[in-house]
Each structure stands twice: as C-alpha cells, then as structure tokens.
Amino acid sequence: MANNKAAVNFDKLLGDESQDFKTVQILDETGQVVNPDIMPDLSDEQLVELMKQMVWSRVLDQRATALNRQGRLGFYAPTAGQEASQLASNFAMNKDDFLFPGYRDVPQLVQHGLPLSQAFLWSRGHIEGNKYPESLKAMPPQIIIGAQYIQAMGVAVGMKKRQSKNAVYVYTGDGGTSQGDFYEGINFAGAFKAPAIFVVQNNGFAISVPREKQTAAVTLAQKGVAAGIPAIQVDGMDPLAVYEVMKEARDFTTAGNGPVLIETLTYRYGPHTLSGDDPTRYRTKETDDIWLKRDPLVRMRRFLTNKGLWSEDQENELIDQVKAAIKEAINEADAIPKQKVTDFLKVTFEEQPQNIQEQITEYSAKESN
Amino acid sequence: MAQKTMIQAITNALDLELASDENVLIFGEDVGKNGGVFRATEGLQAKHGEERVFDTPLAESGIGGLSIGLALEGFRPVPEIQFFGFVFETLDSIAGQMSRTRYRMGGTRNMPITIRAPFGGGVHTPEMHSDNFEGMITQIPGIRVVVPSNPYDAKGLLIAAIRSNDPVLYLEHMKLYRSFREEVPDESYTVPLDKAAVTLEGSDVSIITYGAMVREAKKAAENLAKDNISVEIIDLRTIAPLDIKTIIASVEKTGRVVIVQEAQKQAGVGAQVASEISERAVLSLEAPIGRVSAPDTPFPFGQAESTWLPNATDIENKVKEVINF
Numbered sequence: 241m242a243n244n245k246a247a248v249n250f251d252k253l254l255g256d257e258s259q260d261f262k263t264v265q266i267l268d269e270t271g272q273v274v275n276p277d278i279m280p281d282l283s284d285e286q287l288v289e290l291m292k293q294m295v296w297s298r299v300l301d302q303r304a305t306a307l308n309r310q311g312r313l314g315f316y317a318p319t320a321g322q323e324a325s326q327l328a329s330n331f332a333m334n335k336d337d338f339l340f341p342g343y344r345d346v347p348q349l350v351q352h353g354l355p356l357s358q359a360f361l362w363s364r365g366h367i368e369g370n371k372y373p374e375s376l377k378a379m380p381p382q383i384i385i386g387a388q389y390i391q392a393m394g395v396a397v398g399m400k401k402r403q404s405k406n407a408v409y410v411y412t413g414d415g416g417t418s419q420g421d422f423y424e425g426i427n428f429a430g431a432f433k434a435p436a437i438f439v440v441q442n443n444g445f446a447i448s449v450p451r452e453k454q455t456a457a458v459t460l461a462q463k464g465v466a467a468g469i470p471a472i473q474v475d476g477m478d479p480l481a482v483y484e485v486m487k488e489a490r491d492f493t494t495a496g497n498g499p500v501l502i503e504t505l506t507y508r509y510g511p512h513t514l515s516g517d518d519p520t521r522y523r524t525k526e527t528d529d530i531w532l533k534r535d536p537l538v539r540m541r542r543f544l545t546n547k548g549l550w551s552e553d554q555e556n557e558l559i560d561q562v563k564a565a566i567k568e569a570i571n572e573a574d575a576i577p578k579q580k581v582t583d584f585l586k587v588t589f590e591e592q593p594q595n596i597q598e599q600i601t602e603y604s605a606k607e608s609n
Numbered sequence: 610m611a612q613k614t615m616i617q618a619i620t621n622a623l624d625l626e627l628a629s630d631e632n633v634l635i636f637g638e639d640v641g642k643n644g645g646v647f648r649a650t651e652g653l654q655a656k657h658g659e660e661r662v663f664d665t666p667l668a669e670s671g672i673g674g675l676s677i678g679l680a681l682e683g684f685r686p687v688p689e690i691q692f693f694g695f696v697f698e699t700l701d702s703i704a705g706q707m708s709r710t711r712y713r714m715g716g717t718r719n720m721p722i723t724i725r726a727p728f729g730g731g732v733h734t735p736e737m738h739s740d741n742f743e744g745m746i747t748q749i750p751g752i753r754v755v756v757p758s759n760p761y762d763a764k765g766l767l768i769a770a771i772r773s774n775d776p777v778l779y780l781e782h783m784k785l786y787r788s789f790r791e792e793v794p795d796e797s798y799t800v801p802l803d804k805a806a807v808t809l810e811g812s813d814v815s816i817i818t819y820g821a822m823v824r825e826a827k828k829a830a831e832n833l834a835k836d837n838i839s840v841e842i843i844d845l846r847t848i849a850p851l852d853i854k855t856i857i858a859s860v861e862k863t864g865r866v867v868i869v870q871e872a873q874k875q876a877g878v879g880a881q882v883a884s885e886i887s888e889r890a891v892l893s894l895e896a897p898i899g900r901v902s903a904p905d906t907p908f909p910f911g912q913a914e915s916t917w918l919p920n921a922t923d924i925e926n927k928v929k930e931v932i933n934f
Contacts, residue, residue, distance in 0.1 A: 372718070391681070395678035401634075401684070402683075421674065424666075424670050424671035583715075590711065590716075594852065594854060
C-alpha cells in the first residue's frame with residue numbers, strides 16, 4: 241500500500257531556500273544605471289577616485305605579472321576582473337576599520353595603508369613586508385582558507401567590548417565558504433552581535449573546482465541564514481552596487497545590529513596564482529568571454545565618460561603615473577637589506593628562552609662569516 | 610596562607626588576574642554561569658561580569674580565532690579548551706596562527722594568549738578526553754607549553770602565563786585537580802616560565818619528569834631512599850622550550866638519568882630531554898638513559914588505565930636498573 245503521508249514537503253523546502261537572494265545591480269554591462277533608486281551617495285570626485293583605484297589595480301596586476309615573470313616578484317595571485325569586488329568594497333570602509341585580506345586581496349591592503357613596497361616584499365618572502373605599524377588596522381594576507389573569518393570575528397567582538405564605532409571586514413572566496421571556519425566565524429559573530437562584514441568573493445572557481453561542486457546551496461549568501469545573520473548577493477562586476485551594499489552593511493553593523501554576509505559575483509581573468517596554474521585545464525574560453533563582457537572597468541569608464549568625468553587621455557596619464565609608482569616601490573623594495581635568521585630568532589618570542597638564546601649565538605657566528 | 614587544591618589555586622589565579630588587569634578575558638564552553646565543567650571558573654562571572662567571563666558557542670576553532678582577534682584588539686585572552694583531547698579542532702589557530710604571529714609580523718604584534726586545557730589520565734574519562742598530546746604542541750616554535758605538578762606552581766605559573774606577551778598552552782592534569790592540598794599564598798606571585806624546579810635534591814640518579822608523574826617520582830624516591838639510593842627530581846614545569854641548564858646540571862651531578870612521562874614513548878618530551886642530554890652530557894653518564902612512559906597505543910579505554918599509565922613502581926624498577934647497570 242502506498243504511503244501518502246506528507247508531514248514535510250521537502251521538494252518545496254529545497255526550492256524555498258534561496259528565493260530571497262536576488263542579485264543587487266546598479267550599473268549594467270553597458271554602464272547604464274538600471275537601479276537609480278539606490279545610487280550611492282558619492283560626489284563626482286569620489287566616483288572618479290573609485291575609478292582611479294580600479295585602474296591602478298588593473299595596471300598593478302599587469303605589472304606584477306610581468307615582474308613575476310622576470311623573477312623580480314615572488315608569489316602573486318592575479319586580481320584582474322575582481323576590481324569592483326575588491327576596490328569598491330574597500331572604498332566603503334574607513335581607515336580605522338580592520339581589514340583581514342585573503343592572499344588575492346593585496347589591492348585592498350595597499351589602499352588601506354600598506355606601502356606598495358611592503359606588499360612587494362611580502363610577495364618576495366621578506367619579513368619587512370609584514371612589519372605593520374600600529375596605525376595600520378589590518379593583518380597580512382591569510383593563507384589558510386577560512387582562518388581569517390574566525391580572527392575577524394575575534395577583532396569584531398573586541399571592538400564591541402571597546403565600544404568602538406568601527407567595523408571589521410574580511411574576504412574569502414567561494415571555496416572558503418566550505419570551510420568550518422567560515423561557519424564558525426559568521427556564527428560566533430552573529431551570536432555576539434559583533435560589527436563584522438564577511439565578504440565572499442565568488443569568482444566561480446576554487447583554483448580549478450567550480451562553484452557548483454562546493455555546495456548544494458543555490459547561493460553562497462544563503463549560508464548566512466543558518467547563522468541568523470543578514471546576507472545579500474551583489475553583482476561583483478558592478479562597482480556602484482558593491483560600494484552601496486558594502487556602505488549600507490557598514491552602517492548596519494556599526495549601529496550595533498550584528499554582522500552581515502555579502503557574496504560578490506565576480507571572476508578572475510588570470511590563473512589562480514602565477515605558480516604554475518593553467519586555467520585552460522578547467523575553464524572554457526566561452527566562460528571567459530561572458531565575464532570579460534561584464535568587466536567592471538569598462539562599465540565604470542562608460543558611466544563616467546557619459547557624465548563627462550573621464551577621458552582616454554586622463555586614463556593614459558593615470559596609467560603612466562601608476563607605472564612610475566610601481567617602479568619606485570620596486571626600487572624601495574630592492575633597497576631593503578637581506579633578512580637574517582637571527583632577526584627571526586629575535587622576534588619569535590618576546591622573552592627569549594634558552595634554545596633561542598643559544599641559536600642566536602650560533603647563527604650570529606654563521607651570519608658574520 | 611591557606612591550604613588549596615590545584616583547581617582552587619587555578620581559580621584563585623584567574624580571579625586575581627581578572628581583578629588586576631581589565632584586559633584579561635576568560636571564555637570558552639560552559640565557563641560562565643556553570644563555572645566550567647571542572648569548576649575552574651567557579652564564581653568568576655558573577656564577580657567580574659559577563660563582559661569579562663563568558664560562554665562561547667561550542668566550537669574550538671572559533672574559540673581559537675576569537676582569542677587571536679581579541680589579542681589584536683589589545684585584550685589578554687585566557688580561553689579554555691574544555692578537554693585537551695579536543696585540541697585538534699583548533700590546531701590551526703594554535704600552530705598555524707598565534708604561535709607565529711609575532712615572528713611573521715617581525716615582532717610588531719604580540720599574542721598574549723593563555724590557553725587552559727585539562728588533560729591526563731587516571732580519572733576514567735570517556736575516550737578523547739584524557740589524551741597526552743602535549744608532546745605534539747612542543748614541536749611548535751613560538752609557544753610555551755606549561756604543565757604544573759602542584760597547587761603552588763599552578764597558581765604562580767598561571768599568573769606568569771597570563772602576564773606573558775607570548776602565547777602559552779597551560780595544561781592542567783585532571784588527576785591533580787583535587788588529589789591533594791598544599792599551602793598557597795593568598796596574594797599574587799609568579800613562578801618563572803622558563804625554569805625547571807629541583808623538587809628533590811639527591812646524588813645518585815636524576816629523575817626528570819613533569820605533571821602528574823612528579824608525585825609518582827616522589828613516591829618512588831621515598832622507597833628508593835630506604836635502599837640508600839639518593840634520588841634527585843627535576844620537575845620541568847615548562848616542557849617547551851626546555852630549561853636545558855637545570856637538566857644538564859643535575860645530570861652532571863648524578864651521572865644517571867631516568868626520564869618519566871605519562872605520555873606514550875614515541876617522540877614527545879622525554880625523547881627531547883634524552884636528546885639534549887646525549888648532545889651535551891653524554892660523557893657524564895655512567896649508565897644508559899632510562900625511560901618510563903606509557904606504551905605506544907592511543908590513550909586506553911577507562912578500565913585499562915591503571916596498567917597502561919606509568920606509576921611509582923615502574924619508576925622505582927627503572928631507577929634500580931640504571932643504578933645497577
């Protein structure tokens with residue numbers, strides 16, 4: 241006999257889970273404003289500044305790639321394609337907000353105050369790259385996927401205890417949302433009602449594994465539901481939408497309402513890193529082309545040009561300035577003396593135990609030869 | 610002065626540090642209203658408030674990340690991992706993150722975190738509660754691992770750990786929590802973090818040990834004294850990095866060594882002590898180094914603990930073997 245009982249309609253539940261997660265967009269692919277009601281409250285100067293930062297990042301990506309090929313930079317994770325997701329989100333934050341970047345988020349770190357020469361030293365594997373002044377509210381790029389989420393939560397809980405008016409913002413990728421630390425971070429922050437903005441830059445691939453293989457969830461934003469925190473998906477190729485959502489998230493969280501989760505839909509044009517990754521093994525040219533048409537610089541350039549705020553000459557002049565600044569930063573990095581093992585030994589503990597003291601003597605002798 | 614158990618000494622240390630430094634925060638699973646599953650934080654939330662002593666969601670990795678973030682905000686976090694057997698859930702925060710923060714940021718940031726965790730055998734816990742994983746942590750540069758053996762040291766070492774700007778893993782042996790009392794001063798005091806204690810002076814053999822095995826070594830020494838064997842006991846107190854000088858001074862004096870640990874034999878603290886002695890004092894030795902430890906199985910099911918765990922008789926026998934070599 242057939243069992244017709246149905247206490248639960250699982251098919252319907254499955255369909256309902258993602259229905260509230262629509263993608264916020266303001267500028268479409270052609271640079272037209274499609275959502276004028278939510279236009280950011282930015283002056284012409286600020287709009288131009290945001291564009292300048294994205295152009296800076298694109299040029300930096302090209303130069304960093306070339307410098308890596310020449311052996312003048314070390315580890316590098318390309319950023320082209322993610323400029324709106326990275327720079328427009330950062331643009332909504334304050335200098336006293338605390339930034340936790342992933343390894344691809346060097347552009348935000350530099351815009352937040354890290355000298356470019358130090359970013360280059362970090363890439364080369366030099367300790368001077370990570371000596372942050374107390375005034376720089378950031379940690380160096382996190383390598384362990386997800387670890388930055390729980391630490392960001394910790395700073396946010398601390399800010400709340402200090403009754404600070406600032407917020408923490410932290411980045412991971414689509415793959416990062418599969419980590420336990422992703423959930424522990426958003427869950428603790430929700431439970432403590434801490435001022436944190438958790439950004440997931442969904443660029444479609446965790447190295448080679450496509451987004452749909454990470455989870456059965458239709459959106460990554462909906463993962464916020466389980467933690468009881470508000471979450472939203474935004475067109476990550478649209479700088480104005482990313483900025484506006486981030487700005488509103490900052491207002492919400494700094495008002496004491498608890499954390500926010502933001503999923504940006506974006507794409508990296510280049511490989512995962514320059515350490516041997518070949519995207520043609522896992523992505524098609526057709527997919528690349530779809531995303532290239534959504535380029536954040538193209539749509540912002542059209543938008544600003546239509547407003548009479550941007551020109552080709554202006555952009556070319558900026559590109560030359562950025563190249564000059566990069567050259568100068570490389571020269572500064574080159575001028576930093578070689579690091580010593582004794583330097584590491586001296587900073588591993590504040591108070592040096594016996595083994596460290598002995599090894600300082602040993603390596604001082606080795607390094608003075 | 611008052612007679613205190615080790616757990617009373619620990620609670621007392623936490624209470625004093627909460628009172629003396631507003632940046633000290635205590636948190637973990639059940640540490641708030643409930644006062645911890647062993648009552649180590651009994652009464653502290655009521656006295657110091659929910660902002661200073663608070664419960665967290667049940668996730669050790671989250672507790673590790675919370676500690677790191679709070680340290681970056683200028684707090685002095687004292688998280689509790691409810692049982693050290695649960696440490697694997699937060700190993701990245703310990704091994705990958707807080708221990709190397711100072712190094713990786715060129716000394717520009719400190720991680721003044723003291724992680725407290727109960728561990729050790731002899732109390733018939735369910736599995737994954739008692740395991741002696743301390744040796745695993747001792748391989749990590751940038752963190753001290755402290756294991757008190759008595760109430761007086763427990764208080765002084767914990768206060769020193771909380772005041773240290775370097776991260777400390779502070780392991781509390783569950784068997785020692787309430788097994789004996791001793792005089793513990795009421796006021797604040799510290800016991801140095803990088804110094805082993807000469808618990809008993811002797812001339813024939815050095816027993817080098819830590820944690821619950823210090824008491825077993827004392828019992829063995831009493832019996833051995835009846836046979837006119839004079840035992841020196843070194844209580845390491847901090848098992849990483851080691852106080853090598855105190856170890857070597859004792860070995861050079863006695864010429865004979867028995868290393869005792871409750872943990873399994875492979876790798877671990879005893880192996881490191883033996884290696885330091887081999888490197889620095891092998892010519893002072895009149896017999897091979899003796900070792901007493903648990904066997905190399907996972908921590909045993911409760912009913913097998915009494916034979917699995919090393920005890921005073923094992924130590925006594927090993928000392929005689931080394932003396933009669």
